[in-house]
Amino acid sequence: MNIEKKRYIIFLYSLFLMNFVIFVIFTGENEMEILKQRILKDGVVKEGNVLKVDKFLNHQMDVKLFNDIGEEFARRFAGLGVNKILTIEASGIGIACIAAQHFNNCPIIFAKKTLSQNLDGQMYITQVKSYTKGVTYDVMVSKKYLGKGDKVLIIDDFLANGCALMGLIHIVEQSGADLVGAGIVIEKGFQVGGQTIRDMGIKLESLAIIDSMDDGKIVFRD
Amino acid sequence: MNIEKKRYIIFLYSLFLMNFVIFVIFTGENEMEILKQRILKDGVVKEGNVLKVDKFLNHQMDVKLFNDIGEEFARRFAGLGVNKILTIEASGIGIACIAAQHFNNCPIIFAKKTLSQNLDGQMYITQVKSYTKGVTYDVMVSKKYLGKGDKVLIIDDFLANGCALMGLIHIVEQSGADLVGAGIVIEKGFQVGGQTIRDMGIKLESLAIIDSMDDGKIVFRD
Numbered sequence: 296m297n298i299e300k301k302r303y304i305i306f307l308y309s310l311f312l313m314n315f316v317i318f319v320i321f322t323g324e325n326e327m328e329i330l331k332q333r334i335l336k337d338g339v340v341k342e343g344n345v346l347k348v349d350k351f352l353n354h355q356m357d358v359k360l361f362n363d364i365g366e367e368f369a370r371r372f373a374g375l376g377v378n379k380i381l382t383i384e385a386s387g388i389g390i391a392c393i394a395a396q397h398f399n400n401c402p403i404i405f406a407k408k409t410l411s412q413n414l415d416g417q418m419y420i421t422q423v424k425s426y427t428k429g430v431t432y433d434v435m436v437s438k439k440y441l442g443k444g445d446k447v448l449i450i451d452d453f454l455a456n457g458c459a460l461m462g463l464i465h466i467v468e469q470s471g472a473d474l475v476g477a478g479i480v481i482e483k484g485f486q487v488g489g490q491t492i493r494d495m496g497i498k499l500e501s502l503a504i505i506d507s508m509d510d511g512k513i514v515f516r517d
Numbered sequence: 518m519n520i521e522k523k524r525y526i527i528f529l530y531s532l533f534l535m536n537f538v539i540f541v542i543f544t545g546e547n548e549m550e551i552l553k554q555r556i557l558k559d560g561v562v563k564e565g566n567v568l569k570v571d572k573f574l575n576h577q578m579d580v581k582l583f584n585d586i587g588e589e590f591a592r593r594f595a596g597l598g599v600n601k602i603l604t605i606e607a608s609g610i611g612i613a614c615i616a617a618q619h620f621n622n623c624p625i626i627f628a629k630k631t632l633s634q635n636l637d638g639q640m641y642i643t644q645v646k647s648y649t650k651g652v653t654y655d656v657m658v659s660k661k662y663l664g665k666g667d668k669v670l671i672i673d674d675f676l677a678n679g680c681a682l683m684g685l686i687h688i689v690e691q692s693g694a695d696l697v698g699a700g701i702v703i704e705k706g707f708q709v710g711g712q713t714i715r716d717m718g719i720k721l722e723s724l725a726i727i728d729s730m731d732d733g734k735i736v737f738r739d
Binding site: 439 | 615
């Protein structure tokens with residue numbers, strides 16, 4: 296093989312490698328880009344900094360998007376040994392179930408918000424205030440399904456003031472399980488929840504962080 | 518080729534075909550067999566005909582089983598043009614989301630049980646009595662996500678007296694959408710819900726029907 300031919304092959308190979316790297320980076324970023332574009336397209340900003348995403352996230356649900364979200368959580372929490380996913384009823388459940396498929400079909404537990412006759416007394420219990428609904432719930436998880444040896448990833452659709460997430464963290468603490476981190480679909484970055492949780496040293500991954508929604512215009516954190 | 522050889526080949530081919538047919542039948546039945554075995558293994562019968570399946574269905578959730586369930590629903594409602602799945606919070610959501618993957622990733626809507634500030638006024642509304650919790654809920658679906666042209670499959674985890682399912686049927690009727698049918702994971706065959714819904718001419722498919730739970734012994738309908 297002459298030197299010209301060798302150089303040409305090296306050149307082609309470099310080109311291929313470069314494209315591959317660009318593709319990998321692009322695909323990784325794309326997960327969140329898909330979500331952000333969807334929020335811009337289908338999200339509706341209402342008075343009082345309310346963001347309605349009930350077209351695809353928490354009333355009508357898009358499982359194709361949920362699979363993209365699950366894949367991205369799996370990328371961000373890879374190698375951390377997650378063997379259980381914890382969420383809270385109702386809107387976290389769909390995302391958590393689809394995401395679990397990207398964590399080796401690990402079990403999902405959804406924390407329940409009221410005392411039901413179908414749940415017996417052996418529960419971890421905490422209180423969570425819902426600003427959206429203006430009430431305080433008892434939030435419960437059965438002691439049978441969470442305990443030492445579990446490596447727990449918390450998944451939820453929204454993070455605003457952080458009350459629901461703090462409740463779930465409190466339940467994981469009570470159980471003696473390890474908290475790997477928390478994966479959130481949409482964080483309202485202008486409310487205190489995200490900062491509070493990060494200041495506790497918890498690995499918090501929000502796929503879209505909204506810094507402001509003034510005059511109905513959604514601005515994402517880069 | 519001599520006649521002996523021909524006969525031998527035909528014999529082998531018949532054997533293969535027979536095995537194939539047995540395999541197909543077995544796989545079809547197996548879906549439900551897996552579920553029934555799981556109910557026998559992990560279900561707990563409590564006083565007052567309460568069946569607790571919170572180890573795999575409605576508190577801790579097994580998405581591998583949910584995929585088997587989704588596949589079976591897809592088999593039973595194949596060719597009927599399902600393009601939307603309707604369920605009710607909270608325990609129907611996980612099953613419905615996983616099942617949607619077996620219906621071309623069609624959208625899922627979960628009916629909400631209380632009036633939340635995040636839902637505006639344009640709703641289909643019905644009342645549902647919960648015997649488990651001893652209360653009556655307003656159950657709502659946004660008019661934006663259900664209407665004429667939709668072919669709706671209702672999915673839920675349990676069917677007992679049928680109140681929740683009747684509520685969802687009422688919502689589909691209000692919307693003008695076509696009701697394809699209802700897929701239920703566990704039906705308590707000794708309560709009135711199943712018979713009532715079937716008498717209305719609705720295609721109701723329950724993957725496990727329990728005929729009795731006397732003295733803690735679960736008996737399935739064949």
